[in-house]
Amino acid sequence: MKRCVLVLSVLPVIFAASIIEKVDPEAPYQANLVTASLLNDDAENCSGSIINKRWILTAAHCLVSLVYPRYLTITVGTRKFSGDGGKLYEVETHITHENWNLNPTNDIALVRLKKDIVFDDNTQVIRLSRNDTDSQENTVARLTSWGQLEDDTPAPFLGSNNLLVISQDQCLQKLSDVIEKLNNTDDRRFFGKAVDGLDQLLCTIPHANGRRLCHGDSGGPLVINDTQIGIVSSSYRCSGQPGLFTRVSSFIDWIQHHLTKYNDQLS
Numbered sequence: 001m002k003r004c005v006l007v008l009s010v011l012p013v014i015f016a017a018s019i020i021e022k023v024d025p026e027a028p029y030q031a032n033l034v035t036a037s038l039l040n041d042d043a044e045n046c047s048g049s050i051i052n053k054r055w056i057l058t059a060a061h062c063l064v065s066l067v068y069p070r071y072l073t074i075t076v077g078t079r080k081f082s083g084d085g086g087k088l089y090e091v092e093t094h095i096t097h098e099n100w101n102l103n104p105t106n107d108i109a110l111v112r113l114k115k116d117i118v119f120d121d122n123t124q125v126i127r128l129s130r131n132d133t134d135s136q137e138n139t140v141a142r143l144t145s146w147g148q149l150e151d152d153t154p155a156p157f158l159g160s161n162n163l164l165v166i167s168q169d170q171c172l173q174k175l176s177d178v179i180e181k182l183n184n185t186d187d188r189r190f191f192g193k194a195v196d197g198l199d200q201l202l203c204t205i206p207h208a209n210g211r212r213l214c215h216g217d218s219g220g221p222l223v224i225n226d227t228q229i230g231i232v233s234s235s236y237r238c239s240g241q242p243g244l245f246t247r248v249s250s251f252i253d254w255i256q257h258h259l260t261k262y263n264d265q266l267s
Contacts, residue, residue, distance in 0.1 A: 003246030029126035039101030046219035058219035145220035163204035212240030
């Protein structure tokens with residue numbers, strides 16, 4: 001049964017050195033997460049964001065199939081989906097939220113790298129939202145990812161997408177509309193959990209000609225004024241009505257708690 005949660009793209013990825021290309025100056029914090037499959041030669045990919053010289057922030061569902069840290073690699077400092085021109089880092093460990101249970105609530109995870117990230121113009125830390133005022137309703141936010149194109153292939157270069165943050169009342173109405181259309185009990189339960197945990201979520205709809213959330217967007221950072229306010233979690237069958245994001249400000253204490261265990265701090 002196909003789940004309504006954003007499914008990770010499954011595509012072969014090759015990493016190699018190349019001529020360094022200038023990364024989108026507005027998204028030097030972007031990370032590409034690639035999880036090797038134990039069952040075949042394919043790989044799953046998600047996005048994440050650099051929050052510290054050793055830490056990447058992403059969605060918990062991006063790591064659901066990860067068995068060992070060695071099967072996950074992180075590439076930063078490049079716009080190319082292939083990873084060309086970027087820096088490749090191995091993973092030391094990963095942490096998914098202890099209360100995440102295959103639904104939109106608590107859909108957050110941390111990845112710790114084996115080595116410090118080397119920062120330059122193409123590779124920088126993103127500031128995290130610490131309060132809800134950063135994510136005011138009716139504000140346009142920016143999502144960057146390698147989300148799928150119309151032919152179901154990942155974008156070869158990092159793309160950006162404008163999304164409108166909507167109010168909780170609007171989100172509740174849209175989620176209720178989605179649930180009414182669903183016949184599958186598991187799917188109804190999935191979006192019912194979103195309703196129950198709406199206070200820790202952000203909801204968006206496409207802005208103007210903005211693209212809808214779909215495969216390949218998972219884990220991507222939603223940003224307003226150089227501050228990350230959300231992490232891509234899910235959307236009903238790529239409709240983007242609404243797009244559900246983990247609200248970063250709701251998990252600042254959780255993030256800092258785990259960084260502190262390694263004597264690390266948020267910037």
